Amino acid sequence: MTYLSMGIRCKIGILLYRGCQVLATLCVCLGTVQAVTTESTCQADWPAWQSFKSGFINEGGRVVDGSTPRKQTVSEGQAYALFFALVANDRKTFDKILQWTENNLANGDLTSHLPAWLWGRRDDGNWGVLDSNPASDADLWIVYALGEAGRLWGERRFVALSSLLANRILREETADLPGLGSTLLPAPRGFQTGKKTWRLNPSYLPMQLMDWLSNRSPDSAWQRISESSQRILLESAPQGFSPDWTVYEDSKGFQIDRTGKEKGAGGYNAIRVYLWAGMLAPDAPARPQLLTAFAPMASFIARHGYPPESINITTGEANGPGPSGFSAALLPFLAAREDSATLQGQQDRLTARPLRPGAYYEQALSLFAHGWMEGRYQFTKNGSLLPSWQKSCNSASSRLPSH
């Protein structure tokens, strides 16, 4: 199903997005869009995924950022890759990525360790964990990918690992912040910066994942995290621009993070905030507020013809155009806002300056965005994953329990 099937009235502008030229005439005649199933086979044919694999995932299941001096791997890369493999119905690669992650980042056992966030070549030339601190954004995506893979592929063990990791996240990566409640911290260590201050990352909090976790747990722990997450997203972006990092202070609310190198601006981290928001299901509870709150970003793009690389979230001043990957990341958001002209503009920008093949992070953003735009997957109201391959393949029981 393309995003068009989500009940959006069709307008000619929207029709022109990639992969849907055929619909153009149809839409004009019919007035509303009917659900169009993209051709799905059991081996979901996703060329962009194949490229991503050959470009960044090695035979052993490790996602390598070759541009870094230590040829490093971050848990976020593994997490995203698991998600993409699931969307592609690529079980073999999923297994390899999982195995590498478990063996190399989690001491061989994901039931008892959160994965370390950084791995690569050490100073002495050996390869191994460079920083054993986990990263909660990766951990959340791993929990999600495992849980949904377990459901879609009928694999009990994945469901088990997902549940256990989710419990561990609650135990080790959350804290009860005064005035905010139960909150997901970026990592177990290092993010309480003072007696009453915490450093937080809004892009670590995709609401669809929060919805999913809340819906699956019998207790309300994740519900509370979900609530604080939404507040973080909205309150840390008073001018409608999300910061990479924010500082929460008891009784003072959200402050600019002056200590980090981003100096409180919104850039490489924050770009994902708009991406996650754009991909929410139309009836997802948080969606309307988020789309409205970040309208200024849409306006910026409309005005300048590009998203900013880094933007001062108070003044709205940018340092210059963001890379093409940022344009890709914003496509779902613009589509969700039905901002067809701006959407078209960013698509044109991408055509004019395609992504560099070796830019790992941008390629990942693109896979998320274009995969969604092409209808290869979508999120439901309660956060479940609906991959396009599910219809054509006899997927295993979805009656598997969540815990």
Next chain:
Amino acid sequence: MWEAKDRPDLARVMLEKLLTIESNPEVLFMLGSIELRTGNIKLAGEYLRRLEQHYPQNPNTLGLRSLYRVNTTEKQALANARLMARAGNTKEAAKIMRQLFPEAPPPGEVGLEYYQLVSNTAKDQQTAKSALDKLYRDTGEARYRLAWLKLQSNQGNKQTILQGYESLAAAPDVNRQKLRESWWAAINRLAAAPATLPWVRRYLKEFPNDQNAIEYLAELQQLHEKALRIANDPAVRARQTGIVFLEQGQLENAQRELQNSLAKRPNDPKVLGNIGLLRLRQGVTKKAKGWFQRAARAEPGSNKWRGLIRTANFWSQMKQADELLEAGKLAEAQKSVRQALSIEPNNADGFALLGNILARGQNLAGAEPLYREALRRDAGNTSAMRGLIELLSRNGRRDEAQTLIAEFRQNNPKEANRFNESQASLLRDEAEAFISAHSPSHALLALETAVQLAPRDAWIRYDLANLYGNLGLQTLSRRVMAEGVALTPNDPSMNYAYALVLTAQEREIEALQRLARIPLSTRSSAMNELETRTWIKLRIRQATKLQAGGRRDEAIRMLLLAEQRAADKPKCDQTSVRRLV
């Protein structure tokens, strides 16, 4: 054509007419050969001179020259060759022929004679056949085809040859006498069986007055009717049906049919022998031997039953060895196996059983080579594979065992599932090792894989369910067992294992429901104990709830029930009951 049909006079007239129209080397050749045949040597010589004058290198010229030769200077030689041939000295005849015609023989009857004689070696035959085939294709003359068919008689598809003769019957230029002789000879090379009937009939269509054929037809028809009678004989049919059932493994049906047949045909060796095979399949080896002996007596010339008697003896010993092994009498078991192996020294199952006996006696070092011997004789032998896999697992050489299984799968893709249970066992052991090493995630993978390989094994599931339970994943734990009872709802072990898991999760009512599905006759004492324990636990829980709700009297009644039940079963622990009263 007229020449072939032995009407040289007519041939001559036609050819002379042709010659007046046009001078033609072929016509000259034919006229020349006719004159030679009818003894007009001088006239033949004139035709030859004309050919040599006008067509010096022409094959017809060369052909007529050879023919002329053998009718004049080498006439005696050709006559000798013919004499030899008639006397049966084909070798000598062929030699002379080769000397007469060092290159190719002339076309026509002499050529045919040549080919018929010079076709003793395979190479010669091949040459002759090719030459005749070419001649036939070039001229279309039936006599070449007939000669070719005759040469095929020793090899080739008999039916194609017969069809060849049949079609040749329609050729206007064929020599019917020669055709008839060859065709009849070909029919006689077929078996004297009902299948030959249609060929004789077709021959009779062409030669309806052939007395030999008429008699032969009658003979075959009689055979045919007899065979039909036999085939329709219900006792024979029963025998055949019984044999088919036996081959398909439907032993009860086979038994019924073969017994039916036996009643009418008590001395039919096939019936007797197949009942023997049935008994063998049923494991009743001594009886099997008796049947084979009867079959051997009924069919004295046959070796088949002797071989089977030996097989029956072998399995008799093996069975005895098996029973002794079960009973723990290892030394005697070994003796029996060795006796079996003396009957069939190369039997892989024998080696495997010997290996099992040694393994049981803890002599793993001795057992391993025996299993490998068995596998050398019969790669993939089930008993040997199972025994070896288990031995390797016991020795902690699980990787080797996995490799063994993987290799088998690679070499036998159609039987990939044969050793699933063995592999599941291996994985279970592996999981145990992982759990001891505090690697529950790997243990999970091993056990989930094991469950996939042996989905009906209650205790592998139980291990997995326990592991999930220990990790705090109660629902998944129950799911593992629920999946199992869905597969085998009446398996006492599966229900029992499920009940154990449920009691561990303090779901006593569900556990009791599970146990209730196990018929009393198949219950073990452990199952009954579980039931009692669970029942008591349930009552205690209910009593506690009642007491908490202020319903003290009911609580006490409940506890008294529990105590009574505990008292009934002396093994049961009554302290927990007492504590609450």
